[in-house]
Amino acid sequence: MKKIICKLAAVAIGRPDAETMGKRTLSTAEVALDGFVGDKHQGQTRGVWEGDKDPEGTIRRNERQWSGISIEELDRITRELNLAEPLTAAVLAVNVCVTGIEGFSQLPGGSRLVFPSGAVLVVEEYNPPCIGMSANISRLFATRSGNPLSKGAFSKAARGLRGVVGVVDVAGVINVGDEIVIEFFEVPNYATPFAEVSPAEAEKRSGEVLNAKT
Numbered sequence: 001m002k003k004i005i006c007k008l009a010a011v012a013i014g015r016p017d018a019e020t021m022g023k024r025t026l027s028t029a030e031v032a033l034d035g036f037v038g039d040k041h042q043g044q045t046r047g048v049w050e051g052d053k054d055p056e057g058t059i060r061r062n063e064r065q066w067s068g069i070s071i072e073e074l075d076r077i078t079r080e081l082n083l084a085e086p087l088t089a090a091v092l093a094v095n096v097c098v099t100g101i102e103g104f105s106q107l108p109g110g111s112r113l114v115f116p117s118g119a120v121l122v123v124e125e126y127n128p129p130c131i132g133m134s135a136n137i138s139r140l141f142a143t144r145s146g147n148p149l150s151k152g153a154f155s156k157a158a159r160g161l162r163g164v165v166g167v168v169d170v171a172g173v174i175n176v177g178d179e180i181v182i183e184f185f186e187v188p189n190y191a192t193p194f195a196e197v198s199p200a201e202a203e204k205r206s207g208e209v210l211n212a213k214t
Helices: 071-081 131-140 153-157 199-213
Strands: 002-013 024-026 028-032 045-047 059-061 066-070 096-099 112-114 120-126 164-170 172-175 179-184
Touching: 002 028, 002 172, 066 071, 066 120, 071 096, 071 153, 131 153
Parallel strands: 066 096
Antiparallel strands: 002 024, 002 096, 002 179, 028 172, 045 059, 066 164, 112 120, 112 179, 120 164
16 A cells, blocks of 8 residues: 655635635535535435436436545636636535645545544545536636636646545544545556457456456
């Protein structure tokens, strides 16, 4: 297991309204076993959304009890879009914003964010940019050049940088300025389709995947 030390730069919770889609910034937040107390995504279960993985009407486990992104990623997206004002975690309706780590969005599932209070957040998966948020950013933000943003500009600029979502493993209180220990295992890259490798290599990789899941 590898460990990285970073800091909590910002916390945002709430139920975004239709106008801004953002959340309110706090200096401290209570984290329960079903998510951030008072947050829209708090809960053990959730219904499915349009374009979700399961059929309409399904009630499923809530794998999105919290969302996170890094200052470094926000800065990169801001520069890519040439925005006159910087993007923030609150504007993007993200609960946790960290600083001091490169490639936060690439943390593998199962990574643990351990806080001084004992609270632990676990990464489930990457959080892809959504069309609704992209359209909102194009409406709310101006560019330094004065040229308007297209509705899909944010989605394109934030590809691979939008952060992660996850669940709460241990409840506790988190505070801006907290030192966070991120624990994770390096995992092999299985992105190459088996059809593009030899049958022997494909069989070897398949076995490794099965062993990793058991």
